[in-house]
Amino acid sequence: MARELPYDLIRQLPKTDLHVHLDGSLRLDTVMELARDQGVTLPADDRDALFHRIYAGDVCESLDDYLKAFEITLSVLQTEESLERAAFELAEDNWREGVRYFELRYAPILHTQRGLRPADVVEAVLRGLRRAKRQYGIRYGLLVCGIRTMSAESSLRVAELAVAFKNHGVVGFDLAGSEVGNPAKEHRAAFQLILDNNINCTAHAGEAFGPESIHQAIHKCGAHRIGHGTRLREDGDLLNYVNDHRIPLEVCVSSNIQTKAAQSIETHPVDFYVDYGLRVTINTDNRLVTHTTVTKELWLLHTHLGWDLDTLKVVIVSGFKSAFLPQREKADLLAAITRELDEFRAPEDAPALVTRSTGREPAPTGHEGESPRLSSRAEADSAPGPRRS
Numbered sequence: 001m002a003r004e005l006p007y008d009l010i011r012q013l014p015k016t017d018l019h020v021h022l023d024g025s026l027r028l029d030t031v032m033e034l035a036r037d038q039g040v041t042l043p044a045d046d047r048d049a050l051f052h053r054i055y056a057g058d059v060c061e062s063l064d065d066y067l068k069a070f071e072i073t074l075s076v077l078q079t080e081e082s083l084e085r086a087a088f089e090l091a092e093d094n095w096r097e098g099v100r101y102f103e104l105r106y107a108p109i110l111h112t113q114r115g116l117r118p119a120d121v122v123e124a125v126l127r128g129l130r131r132a133k134r135q136y137g138i139r140y141g142l143l144v145c146g147i148r149t150m151s152a153e154s155s156l157r158v159a160e161l162a163v164a165f166k167n168h169g170v171v172g173f174d175l176a177g178s179e180v181g182n183p184a185k186e187h188r189a190a191f192q193l194i195l196d197n198n199i200n201c202t203a204h205a206g207e208a209f210g211p212e213s214i215h216q217a218i219h220k221c222g223a224h225r226i227g228h229g230t231r232l233r234e235d236g237d238l239l240n241y242v243n244d245h246r247i248p249l250e251v252c253v254s255s256n257i258q259t260k261a262a263q264s265i266e267t268h269p270v271d272f273y274v275d276y277g278l279r280v281t282i283n284t285d286n287r288l289v290t291h292t293t294v295t296k297e298l299w300l301l302h303t304h305l306g307w308d309l310d311t312l313k314v315v316i317v318s319g320f321k322s323a324f325l326p327q328r329e330k331a332d333l334l335a336a337i338t339r340e341l342d343e344f345r346a347p348e349d350a351p352a353l354v355t356r357s358t359g360r361e362p363a364p365t366g367h368e369g370e371s372p373r374l375s376s377r378a379e380a381d382s383a384p385g386p387r388r389s
């Protein structure tokens with residue numbers, strides 16, 4: 001019988017986040033401070049009103065609608081100082097919830113509106129990440145993104161940046177942005193440059209478009225991982241290919257529900273994917289815009305789908321296995337993480353897990369760092385802290 005895990009135990013587990021966007025993951029207070037300092041006008045002055053303009057949960061009708069929130073955050077991320085700060089704070093927030101390795105992604109080209117050069121944009125973010133690593137020891141990799149709705153040439157420029165910064169903090173290339181009507185193969189030249197230079201790549205695919213998009217990302221663009229892959233289940237043959245080749249899926253459940261790629265946690269394919277043996281990693285996508293953390297994502301899977309601690313450990317290990325790290329470095333990290341995970345046990349005196357099946361969480365309030373609304377029993381469980389035996 002599965003036991004309900006204290007939220008704090010999940011927070012303490014060593015974790016990864018391989019799919020998190022810088023411009024979707026700022027602290028709300030930082031957005032307001034940066035706007036004040038830079039003289040940028042935000043669509044709302046009041047903190048709660050601003051949060052609801054950014055958090056797309058209740059109003060978002062599609063992925064395209066969801067992407068509008070980024071216009072707000074991008075408006076304050078046009079200086080080196082703001083980029084460095086945002087990267088540092090994101091690393092800090094990750095560290096505080098047990099993330100040991102994360103891969104931050106963003107589109108440098110979207111941060112050049114006030115004259116920054118793309119290389120300076122990359123350097124600024126790397127400075128923030130290096131500072132966080134010095135201070136906390138958190139490990140990171142940076143992915144630079146081309147944008148589907150922009151030209152093939154702009155993606156090629158981003159790929160050139162990835163080549164220039166290879167072995168200097170950039171570990172991969174990604175293609176992001178609206179999937180519908182913007183096939184990845186149009187950005188094939190960028191992917192080819194990446195592959196020619198033996199660099200890792202991933203692509204958002206199968207989120208707002210069907211499995212053909214995933215097929216194209218893998219077979220036309222050479223993607224080593226798939227961002228989302230929500231609609232992979234519609235093509236059993238491709239699903240088996242992805243499984244046989246151990247192509248990791250960067251699953252972002254809450255984000256998928258927001259963008260209507262999935263209707264609820266219960267009907268999201270992640271449970272089937274894990275059950276079938278696919279290499280599933282659990283990620284946030286956007287900590288602010290989706291109002292989530294890795295801990296919250298795992299907790300939701302635990303409480304809604306009944307995933308026990310062993311299952312959570314499986315997806316956590318998959319996260320470390322799927323990192324764009326050199327193999328030897330990854331093997332050392334994995335060995336250390338596995339030993340650490342072995343120390344965590346589900347408390348034997350915890351109540352039996354009763355899965356929730358509401359399909360929707362209560363509306364969030366925008367206060368960073370808060371845990372999701374827990375039942376009073378879960379709160380009582382988490383109060384004394386986790387038992388580590």
Ligand SMILES: [Zn+2]
Nearest residue numbers: 021204227285
């Ligand atoms: Zn994404």
